[in-house]
Amino acid sequence: AQKVTxxxxxxxxxxxxxxxxxxxxxxxxxxxxLFWYKQPPSGELVFLIRRNSFDEQNEIxxxxxxxFQKSTSSFNFTITASQVVDSAVYFCALRSxxxxxxxxxxxxxxxxx
Amino acid sequence: xxxxxxxxxxxxxxxxxxxxxxxxxxxxxxxxxWYRQDPGLGLRQIYYSMxxxxxxxxxxxxxxxxxxxxKRNFPLILESPSxxxxxLYFCASSLGSFGFGRSLNNEQYFxxxxxxxxx
Numbered sequence: 001a002q003k004v005t006x007x008x009x010x011x012x013x014x015x016x017x018x019x020x021x022x023x024x025x026x027x028x029x030x031x032x033x034l035f036w037y038k039q040p041p042s043g044e045l046v047f048l049i050r051r052n053s054f055d056e057q058n059e060i061x062x063x064x065x066x067x068f069q070k071s072t073s074s075f076n077f078t079i080t081a082s083q084v085v086d087s088a089v090y091f092c093a094l095r096s097x098x099x100x101x102x103x104x105x106x107x108x109x110x111x112x113x
Numbered sequence: 114x115x116x117x118x119x120x121x122x123x124x125x126x127x128x129x130x131x132x133x134x135x136x137x138x139x140x141x142x143x144x145x146x147w148y149r150q151d152p153g154l155g156l157r158q159i160y161y162s163m164x165x166x167x168x169x170x171x172x173x174x175x176x177x178x179x180x181x182x183x184k185r186n187f188p189l190i191l192e193s194p195s196x197x198x199x200x201l202y203f204c205a206s207s208l209g210s211f212g213f214g215r216s217l218n219n220e221q222y223f224x225x226x227x228x229x230x231x232x
Contacts, residue, residue, distance in 0.1 A: 035221065045156075045203060045223040047163075091155060099163060100171055101146065105155035 001029045004094050006104035013082055014112050021077045021107045023092030029053075032096035034068065034075045039106070040088040051075065079109075087111045115140050119204050119224035126194055127232055134189045134227050136204030142222070144207045145187040146171065147179065149200040152225075156203065162187055194231040202227045 001024040013019045025034065043083040049059060051068050059066045063080045079086050092104045117138045138145065146161035150169075160169030162181040176198055178190040186204055187206075191198060204224040 037221070037223075043201075043206075043226055047223075052222070065152040073178045093156075099144070099161060099169070101158050101161070102172070103148075103158075105153065 001092055002096055002100065002102045003106035004092055004102050006090075006092055006107050008107045009105070010108045010110070012110040012112060015084055016081050018080050019082055019109065021079075021090050021092075021109065023075045023077065023104060025073050025075065025092070025094045027094060027096045029096040035093040035095070035101075036075075036077050037091045037093065039089045039091065040101065043089075048077075075104060082111045084094060084111045084113055114224065117204055117206050117222045117224040119202075119227050121227060122225060123228050125230045125232065128195055131191050132191050132194060132229075133200060134191075134204075134229070136187045136189065136224060137185050138187075138222065139185065140206060140222065141184065142206035142208060145181070146205050147177070147187070147189045148201060148203045148205065149198075150175065151200050159189070159202075164192075165209040196231050198229065199231050200229060202229060209223070 005024045007022055011019060021048045032053045034051045038046040038048055049066055056068050056070055065078045067076045085112055089106045091109045093100045093101055118120050118223055120135045143164045148157055149160040150156045157173045159177050160168055160171055160179040162168045165181050165184050168181055168199040182186055203226050205221060207221045
């Protein structure tokens with residue numbers, strides 16, 4: 001069975017601190033895709049990244065970085081030098097062989113000024 | 114402008130009164146899906162479609178129907194809504210197959226959401 005676990009329900013950090021959001025997934029498929037989405041207080045869902053199972057290289061985009069490790073079935077997301085605008089709910093998701101997409105329950109991130 | 118549109122954005126209805134939430138995308142995407150979002154449960158997939166006339170159940174399909182007669186449209190139908198279907202609904206679209214290229218720009222597009230209340 002496929003599963004995505006975001007163990008951190010809610011995190012609060014002070015602005016400019018670094019913060020890492022954890023995502024652990026389960027799948028029996030060898031080919032799959034992992035995603036991160038952001039849902040700001042306004043409610044829309046914003047795509048951040050897609051990673052396929054054959055590409056374990058880390059990715060960096062500005063203050064955002066992602067660490068994909070198949071050995072631990074994790075796809076963690078780090079925000080460096082956090083800003084108040086990063087306050088949102090962040091979702092990790094998995095799409096594997098049957099094309100279903102499973103989302104984690106999300107991590108609510110509060111960046112305190 | 115690339116977008117996914119949903120209508121209506123807000124709907125209050127009564128138990129048992131059939132309703133349809135429309136979803137349309139202008140990106141010629143093969144894959145479309147519906148999700149519901151409930152507090153503490155994240156997003157759960159209701160149905161998805163890999164292409165015209167191809168639909169499959171997600172994790173929570175009970176009480177819902179979908180159709181994919183055209184590539185751009187993927188309506189969600191509630192034949193007999195019940196209060197436990199009160200939720201925030203999102204439609205989404207993407208390419209059917211991502212291949213193995215690395216790209217931060219290969220986006221998954223979501224609609225703005227439909228807040229449904231069933232009394």
